Amino acid sequence: MNAQKRLEIFTRLRDENPAPKTELEYASPFELLVAVTLSAQATDVGVNKATRKLFPVANTPQAVYDLGVDGLKGYIKTIGLFNSKAENVHKACRLLLDLHGGEVPEDREALEALPGVGRKTANVVLNTAFGHAAMAVDTHIFRVSNRTRIAKGKTVRQVEDGLMKHVPKAFLVDAHHWLILHGRYTCKARKPECGRCLIEDLCEFNEKREYLD
Structure with missing residues (x-):
């Protein structure tokens, strides 16, 4: 061509x-990061149904971490692979708190170092949350x-x-x-x-x- x-x-x-715009519903880079992580092998519609219940209760790394893995599972159990996704999101929240002051880093290497975040997820966050050409x-x-x-x-x-x-x-x-x-x-x-x-x-x-x- x-x-x-x-x-x-x-x-x-x-x-x-x-x-x-993305069809995933989010109001912050962290909400987008969680939504994209949950969207692997799942539909945006299904993810949105879960996050509409999750985000009003917990939409920061500290709040999601405080839910615990089992508490998080209760909100995302309708999504495929929810067990492993809950583990990854919980671990990612801990790293965001420990290494990035509770903020989502605007950096590919730092994003890909988070559990459950591969190149595609990092590209979505860089593009959609931060406006990078990714x-x-x-x-x-x-x-x-x-x-x-x-x-x-x-x-x-x-x-x-x-x-x-x-x-x-x-x-x-x-x-x-x-x-x-x-x-x-x-x-x-x-x-x-x-x-x-x-x-x-x-x-x-x-x-x-x-x-x-």
């Missing part, structure tokens, strides 16, 4: 949704990037690096959200809705004609 096509794709996505490649972004040929790659890291290289700089901060939303609602896994796709004429997906309405 050439640079002109990429520019037009992101121009259209921006024009349709000038201020894209690309958190989830299953939606991986699929959209490869299908459209915006950035091809066999691994998540290859796609991330390709997007960081090829997405026009003016769109880098918001590109993560546009691509996730496009993958979630239009460029779906089993049956992409090419017939109503905003960028169908620019997309280089070879099989898209099978899905036209």
